[in-house]
Amino acid sequence: MLRNTRLTVVVVLGVGVVMLSAAGLGEMLPGRDGALASAVIKNADGQAVGSLQLEDAGNGKSKITVGVTNLPVGYHGFHVHAKGVCDPHSTDPATGSPFFSAGGHFDLGSHPHDHHTGDLPSLLVGADGTGTASVVTDRFRASQLFDGDGSAVVIHALADNHANIPDRYRNAEGAAGPDAETLTAGDSGRRIACGVISGS
Template sequence: MLHRTCLALAVALGTAVAGAGSVPAAQATPQTSQTSQFSQTSRTPQSSQPSAGAVLKNTAGKNVGFLRVDQQPRDRSRLTITVSGLPTGYHGFHVHAKGVCDPGAIDPVTRSPFASAGAHFTLLPVTHTGHSGDLPNLLVAKDGTGEATVVTDRFRVGQLFDSDGSSVVVHALPDNHSNIPDRYSHPGDPTGGTGPDAETLKAGDSGGRIACGVITRN
């Protein structure tokens, strides 16, 4: 009799202990539901803004860099450029008006390749430093690599895709952004003018075009 009583008591105590450590199904359900909702939310893609990109190539057709353009809040665009295999130093870096990068298209005046890219991209007929596509110089390190990020409010991503598209061009020399004080004269100018001349106003004396990439939608 004593043995049966002890056995019954042990079974009762075991059931009580097991019950104390378990979680009722009604309480477990909200926790499982919250975890499921969190996982689903974390996998849901965020709404993306328009973006564009370009592969830059030199005159030999070799890839020398990449450009990405992302639409930002307040009608701003962020440009991120990465290059390699370019000459050390500062280089003019602009968005140009036409989406054609033909190294065989030589400018008859400057003898520069990639004349097919046209002039600087602009939404208004203004002189240099006012062009929508004018950007700060790109600095290339001793190993030939360079990278920069620029934010501009002069154009939106969608505006790069007009009837003839657009491109990005890296020049051989730094862009002086037409920063020529009026005290400097240029005697060769028949008008006897001072400050930046007509050639400087085009592209800031940034020289020939050494790399070009057609901008396409991502």
């Protein structure tokens, strides 16, 4: 029996279990005593559009919980990036995307997308501009995000295809499979929001 109108979808992916829902921002991230790290996520105009908390999930795993509001409806690429700098005036020379200061995807190695350490499932935003997600991953621990240049969480304009390009498609060179852009960021497009991850 339906008890309310909120829709919750559970998706099982390689990095863990993701819960996506439309909710009011006030419901998204209740206070948690176990938070090891957090971030305030802002758009390119400097307005807060969400927040993130990272907790120890045990057994070498980390739990990431994010809540957003006032974002475009649909799926958005959602990743941990390599540098803890969210400067909206730092733009990608090729695309003009803001938050170029956050660097590429956080990675403890030389992995292609979607095997970067900081690659996460796409974030679903509902028709009211809000969304939440909770992800459990064994790819990193909170302490690893606080290296010399820190880290940031970035939300992109488009969905992340996770480099899932079947061989029937061709890249610009005519070869089967993903092209360089897909292997870098999953064709998730411009960076529309960013938050520096800091210790709680």
